[in-house]
Amino acid sequence: MNYYRNFSFDLQTRIEFGVEIVESLAEQVIGLDGKQVLLVSDPGLVAVGVVGRVTEILTAANLDVIVFTEVEPEPEARGVMAGAQLCKDEDRDLVVGLGGGSALDTAKTIALMAKNEGHIRDYAGLNVPSEPGLPVIAVPTTAGTGSECAVWSVISEKSVNIKYGIGGRNMTATVALCDPSLLLSLPARLTAGTGVDALAHALESYVNKATQPISEALSEKAMELIARSLRTAVYNGAEIQARSDMLIASTMAACAFAPTRLGLAHAMAMPLGAKAKIPHGDVISILLPEVMRFNMVANLDKFARIAQIFGADTRSLSRREAASAGVEAVAQLVSDIGAPNSLSAYGVAETDLEELAAESMESGNIVVNPRAVTASDLVEIMRRCL
Ligand SMILES: [Fe+2]
Structure with missing residues (x-):
């Protein structure tokens, strides 16, 4: 770039x-x-x-x-x-x-x-x-x-x-x-949801159109720390090293996105959170893997870099395969830590999606998203998360 x-x-x-x-x-x-x-x-x-x-x-x-x-x-x-x-x-x-x-x-x-x-x-x-x-x-x-x-x-x-x-x-x-x-005493469920929220801050800022070199550096370090330590923080919460990594990462991720805004997961999280009363970290956990699958083709290099940050060996892969490995590494992490994965579990129905999509389109996070998006794209992403 x-x-x-x-x-x-x-x-x-x-x-x-x-x-x-x-x-x-x-x-x-x-x-x-x-x-x-x-x-x-x-x-x-x-x-x-x-x-x-x-x-x-x-x-x-x-x-x-x-x-x-x-x-x-x-x-x-x-x-x-x-x-x-x-x-x-x-x-x-x-x-x-x-x-x-x-x-x-x-x-x-x-x-x-x-x-x-x-x-x-x-x-x-x-x-x-x-x-x-x-x-x-x-x-x-x-x-x-x-x-x-x-x-x-x-x-x-x-x-x-x-x-x-x-x-x-x-x-x-x-x-x-x-x-x-x-x-140290934060429950696993809360550690998981909030941890994915921190990851989404780093990641959505990193792949979006408004990112810049200082934010990118902060995002890369934040994602590296989260890839290394979120599982431990969830399953072995008394480990001070893992808690330290996660706290530094969430703070760095917030600094990264301050000048860049975020992306579709955060655009949709706002009306979904308000309407279905889903805790912010949980709604982000549900949306992030599908949002990445949608966005990946618009920024293959960055998604391939995410795969490397998550420890994948991408040397024998095409750019597209490497980018896909980045998406799946994040989806695997979200799944491993037992974060929520279904909007319908919170009472969101197919009939709610159009209105939620229309509200999401008002977000300032839409214009910076790496891939141009319409309300019907958002309906489709949310449908996959039901
Ligand atoms: Fe967030």
């Missing part, structure tokens, strides 16, 4: 990585002049004691902490608005997000709305003008969304079946505090 297009790469989040680095959280808060912290997390992390441990780290340094746990699996706008109001009422000057993508997206959007008027949906889209929000420290406890480094947050309003992304400079965390020890 010749790089004749201009590109820009702007990594706005400082990444701090290390086993037990969560112990430095109070120093990080103080370093950002924070004193009055809103700690955003979910009830599950309260139950297993992680929120208590993190609260203690902050209060031991005499920081004032309010814990906010109105975080739902696909975060709701009303939780965001309630958290933002709490920030205003209680004079918060910094937000810590602790959890998976839902908690981190909630934390980032609360921080934005603490400094902006109106409703979070007024800021849906890319680079909708806004004032900078409160500083955010993102502490991921899953390896998947990469929300700690992503320029997007995704918010739902389930009562009206809508889901939207808010993207841009003011939607990034100030610091990503990435501690793989926080992932």
Whole structure:
């Protein structure tokens, strides 16, 4: 590929990585002049004691902490608005997000709305003008969304079946505090879905039309780490090496796709997730192999390179055979880790597909997809995933 297009790469989040680095959280808060912290997390992390441990780290340094746990699996706008109001009422000057993508997206959007008027949906889209929000420290406890480094947050309003992304400079965390020890007890099912989501971020960015050399390098490394360690992370979750690989990979993949967007799996995941209430990593797992089968012919070289990254010996293969080996290597991984593979298991029916395809076509991920696509192509891909 010749790089004749201009590109820009702007990594706005400082990444701090290390086993037990969560112990430095109070120093990080103080370093950002924070004193009055809103700690955003979910009830599950309260139950297993992680929120208590993190609260203690902050209060031991005499920081004032309010814990906010109105975080739902696909975060709701009303939780965001309630958290933002709490920030205003209680004079918060910094937000810590602790959890998976839902908690981190909630934390980032609360921080934005603490400094902006109106409703979070007024800021849906890319680079909708806004004032900078409160500083955010993102502490991921899953390896998947990469929300700690992503320029997007995704918010739902389930009562009206809508889901939207808010993207841009003011939607990034100030610091990503990435501690793989926080992932050690993540259940296999969640490790699998979130892991495939991270893979899809790296892969969809890598093969799409908007990719660029810095993103490609990040994607290749992320895919290499995932190919090496996702199975171990799922089946032997106490292995810190595998958890480290997956956390680095998900963070790198998020950095890769920030300037490039993604592809068809993510275009379809948004309306499918909203309508059928399928967790994001699960819907991505269902769609990714079929999306790759559709896209492969439009970028044989990149799919062949994916085969090599996944360890296939492609020397005796044609370009097309090598590309196909890349697709099958990913499909094999998704199958090996027991990720979901059927939309109908979530209640999606043939009669839903046209409407879902029409909604998917609105996504900004459509135009960058390596292969030109119509709504009927999307219907066919989803049909194969039923
Ligand atoms: Fe994703």
